[in-house]
Amino acid sequence: MPFKLTDELLEQVQTLISESKDAELRTLMKEFHYADIAEIANELDEEEATYIIKLLDSEKTSDAITELDEDVREAILNNLSPKEIADELEELDTDDAADIVGELPKELVKEVISEIEDRDHAKDIVDLLRYDEDTAGGLMAKELVKVNENWTVTRCVKEMRTQAEEVTRVHSIYVIDDEEKLKGRLSLKDLLTVSTETHIREVYIPKVDYVNVNEKPEEVAKIMQKYDLEAIPVVDEIGRLVGRITIDDIVDVIRDEAERDYQLAAGISQDVEADDTIWELTRARLPWLILGLFGGAAAAVIMGGFEEMFKKYTVLFLFTPLIAAMAGNVGVQSSAIIVQGLANDDIKGSIGNRLIKEMLLALLNGIILSALLLLFTWIWKGDFMTAMAISISLIAVIVVAGFIGTFIPLFLDKRGIDPAIATGPFITTSNDIFGILIYFWIAKLILGL
Template sequence: MTPFKLTDELLEEIQLLIEHQNDVDLRAKMKEFHYADVAEIVNELEVEEATYLIKLLDSEKTSDILTELDEDVREAILNNLSPKEIAGEIEELDTDDAADIVGELPKEIVQEVISEIEDREHAKDIVDLLRYDDNTAGGLMAKELVKVKENWTVTTCVKEMRAQAENVTRVHSIYVVDDDDKLKGRLSLKDLLTTSPKAHIKTVYIPKVDSVNVNEKPEEVAKIMSKYDLEAIPVIDEIGRLVGRITIDDIVDVIREEADKDYQMAAGISQDVEADDSIWELTRARLPWLVLGLFGGAAAAVIMGGFEEMFRQYTVLFLFTPLIAAMAGNVGVQSSAIIVQGLANDDIKGSIGSRLIKEMLLALLNGVILSALLLIFTWFWKGDFYTALAISVSLIAVIVVAGFIGTFTPLFLHKRGIDPAIATGPFITTSNDIFGILIYFMIAKLILGI
């Protein structure tokens, strides 16, 4: 299968079909593409064109298209649809995707859209999901699943499974509950097929099943599913009742969003933004860390101002200031990035003290190697051994301190319940610049006897 690629020619062809309202050819053209590819096309159309296309195609396909669209594009299209038309799209979606879209609608039309949904059980499930916070397992789960009662016979179980499976896109697991809907375990399809039709489910189900609470954070759910290689995981409420399931496609979205957020924080962007956002939104996201960098640079300048006399005697020290600052920042970011990654993957074991010692020993080894190379270079370049020694020894100290700061900061933030990803960007770079320059000049002053 050839990967889809949106070209200018294809986009122009579709726009012409829309302009001339050539519905027959337009439907035929869209039939060639996967709904995710159509979403890519819709993202590039004008709002009026996108709305026309969505209204033209069957809801069975456009409902999936809506879930793949950029949020701002989807919002613009939904604003052009009536509550009844929106309800038609919602009815074709699984409850988790439906709840996500309904949750984005203006509050004044949510009730109207819900009332237009013909499948009242589907509407009830959507309303139920809207009660949960987006940043919880409850806000992530879908209601569609297959569950059987432990006191059913195999014959009854198969009959009920057939009825339930009609509303489930993909059956990952069969869950077993008691009469109060409390999760008891899971059912193996093999055991079901090889057991007597008159046997009761409670005699064949597997009591061990991984589950998460409705209030669990999505990041924790992702860790559990990743650790145990689960395609789906059941969600239970506070008293152990089975209320939904989370599938791997939802977890992939969580992992991607978390990675995007961490990447932006590491780059010094304080909130979730995209390239297409307004200048004001992008400025608000970037400016705080730029202000921090400004004050950090000003602090470094003040520190350097206190060593003016040393500059006059040893101008070469000034030449190596950018190198010292850069090495401090690089080492700090490397150390913090490893720790943040380990915390995200739940790979950090042992005490903070042992982790700090390991990272500082690593920094010391790297510092000695780099400093030896710098000593040789500076000595041959300037012909002054003591100046070269002062710069090289300073570099070792700066690298060790930077490694300490880069390791300790994310661990400390994590212990305090603060996202450690904040420590991988300008925060670490700025703090290490300041400490690095201060250590550099103090050690140089000590060795050179100024």
């Protein structure tokens, strides 16, 4: 049965903490997954959450710490001694341990590292800290199983047993040469079906997908998704095997990227959460709201230039919201499809061909929608020429909106800018301005004003 955090359970935990009933609290927490413990700790105050982390074994709490909300984790770590933090790090894979160390104050890092008893583990953590967090090197773990191409099967099996003790899950066995350069991968089936004196170089598979330490996490995610990989090896600049990235880390990358894109599309310029301060939320939202304000002001100025036309054809004013809405909707639809295609690496061919396709699609949609609008306006107002002017304007507005919604994200992607920016207020505001300008300009030409 899935875990569900209830008010009753939370109250029970708080009561056991307040009454210092450690044995009962350990028994209660024993059956919970570390992610469930993190969910509970996120709802407790700082002292209560720290109490649980100090009470339970590091074997379980170490993973729970990685699942905590960032602000909760920071508060708990501030309440732990360097030795207590080191004990938690000892139980974690190097990638997770490096992430936690990276969040610590600089003056505390050296002291915590010195408290880690496993010096190889400490060395690996320090090695990972030198990589930018926005690279494959910053994402990888050092734990893996590797064998030398010159070993016999007998020695290979012996070495694999030793290495596997330090690895939570063995996804692949990688083959290296004497210089630690990645040569390929080893099939367990092949290993078990050959003579014990056979050398690994005679049976390993030379074809292996890998990434460089400087590769962007998003590119790593695309490769692993394309080839259905559970793990991928990471090599340095000269081809030496230095780590591996597993699917659980890539899921986090995909989730974080989706959250960033969603916020950008909604007009939020930085990563924020619902429980952030009012000032942080304001800073994230205000830039795009200001853009919308100026866009609306620009549209008002454009409409002011056609004031005389309003006096004679008031009906044009009535359809202004419709024109602006259609321009915004079409632009967002076009940009959303392009951004999705770019994210999934599905956009192939030249920009010109893509623009032509989207404009033809917009033209077809525009003709259908305009025919419906023409019929409605003609019946409602009984003025065919005015209905025709509004309908033709709508076609032009939809085509231009489709062009802008397609071109902008492609252009931003070519410039190395996140194209998700284009799916939000940026596209809506620009299409509102162009849409209203085109609407009144075409209507003026057709009506002879």
